Amino acid sequence: MYNCPVELTVEVMGGKWKSRILWHINKKPYRYGELRKLIPNITQKMLTQALRELEEDGLIVRKVFEGNVLKVEYSLTEYGQTTTPLLELMSQWGKNHKHRIDRLKAEENKVEIHTINKK
């Protein structure tokens, strides 16, 4: 199952939400509600699930502060910080890829206009 280290990485940090959560927490600790606002489309279920899995994998810590109002804060563990360079590189590559997509789409449109003008 784990013959491929790359796949193991995808398992831990892949999925629809984990990378984005790590990306935020990377900067500073966040509360549960804050994360919900930062990642608008996520449901409570998926956020909770992702947080639990990241915690289980030792990448983040859950800290509960008791008070009049309940406060829970999530932050990167020391080990979790090893993901930062990786996320950085993934983010760079993603941005570059986005540019590529946009450029290709623009060229496509130019061709279409060209074709239309020819008619």
Next chain:
Amino acid sequence: MYNCPVELTVEVMGGKWKSRILWHINKKPYRYGELRKLIPNITQKMLTQALRELEEDGLIVRKVFEGNVLKVEYSLTEYGQTTTPLLELMSQWGKNHKHRIDRLKAEENKVEIHTINKK
């Protein structure tokens, strides 16, 4: 959808097989059948599907060589080669994570033995 570049990267290179395919093709071009042998558990369907998507994203090229026997070769495009550093880093992180898992498991066993001896 694409507000997060990291997620875009996951979409392009994530999934169960793509990273492994890229990982192989990275070294040298391979034929369809060779890839099936290199990635034993993959089905034709998933291999074909992954190859098509990688091709569509501009990361790999499909070259057909007509002959007595049909021969199809897949290789990285120039753009596809930009994934190499990323895959390298993901592989490193995955290896390290594997070590961590194994170490933690070993410690767990020590505790168990310790507990048993105490009984």
Next chain:
DNA sequence: CGGAATCCAGGACGATACTG
């Protein structure tokens, strides 16, 4: 050899309602 087509199971993901 290198696929395509079809059918299907399981798990990821989501919507909604409720809780300490």
Next chain:
DNA sequence: CAGTATCGTCCTGGATTCCG
């Protein structure tokens, strides 16, 4: 505020069969 619990959907990935 920070979650659980339940139910439903969709989509990935797999088994099998067939094709140029």
